[in-house]
Amino acid sequence: MGFKINIREVSGCTCRRARRTTRQLTQVYDTALRPSGLTANQFDLLTNLFGATLTDEKSLPIGVLAARMGMHPTTLTRDLKPLVAKGFVTDGRDPRDGRIRAVRITGRGRDKLRKAVPFWRNAQRQVEGTLGLEAARSLNALLDMTSAKLVT
C-alpha cells in the first residue's frame, strides 16, 4: 500500500500554472496576429532572429537560437520549416563553422515582421489593459528573471 496522493500538493504545481497562463496569453496573441499571417510562436522566432541581425551575429546557429527560445533543437527545426518554405528565414551553414547549421532572417522576413508589429501591439495593449500596466510589467520582469536563472 503506497502513500496517499495529496492532490492539493500536486495541483499547486508551478509549471501547471505557468502553462495555463501561457496558453491563455498565446490565444490572445495568436488571435490578434491572425490577419498578419503569423502565429505568436512565429512572431517570437522572427523577433529573435531580427534581434540577432542588430548585433554582429547576423545568423544564429540552431543550438543558440534553441537556447534563446528555451526549445529543443528538434522542435525548433520543425517550427522553422514553414518560415523557411515561405522565404522568411534561410537555413544554411554557419559562416564561421561550415559544419554548423545556422539560420537567418531574410529581407522578406523582416518585412513580414514589420507588418505584424501593429497586430502584435494590439495584443500587448490588450494584455496590459486586462492585467493592469503595473502587473503586466511585474510579470514581464519576473518571467525574464526566471528565464535567466533557469538557463543551463
Next chain:
Amino acid sequence: MAERIDIHEIAGCTCLLARRATRQLTQIYDTALEPAGVTLNQFGVLALLYGHTQGGRGHLSVGALADLVGKHASTLNRDLKPLSSRGLVADVHDPTDRRIRAVRITAKGRALLRNAIPSWREAEAQIRKSLGADTVLRLRGLLEVASAALAKD
C-alpha cells in the same frame, strides 16, 4: 517610408517571455519525470482526473476535464490517446447520456501517478533552488492573477 522595427519594444512581449520561461520550466519537469515514464503534461492530466473523481471512483466527461486542464476538448482527446492505450485511463459510458464520452483513471494510472510524485517533487525543489522561494511565490501569485484576469476577458 515604413515604420522601423523597435526591437526593444517587441522583445518586451509578455507572450514571448511567458512562452520561453514556460518551455524552460517544462523541460525541467519533463526531465525529472522521465524515469517515472510520463511527461509533465500527462502527469497533470492524471493528477486532475484523480483529484476530481474521488481517486478514480468516479468519472469525468472529456469536456469537464478539458475545462480543468484549460485546453480545447479536441487537444485533450489527443493527449488522452497514449494514456488510454497504456491502460492508465479508461473510457466510461455515461449511463444518463450515451453521447457524452467520459474517462476515469485506472488502478494502473493511480499507481503510476503515485510513483511519479517524488519525481515531480524533485522538479519543484529544483525550481525553488534556482529561483529562490520568494521569487517562486511571487511568480505563482502573478501567474494566478493573470490567469484569472485573462479568463474573464
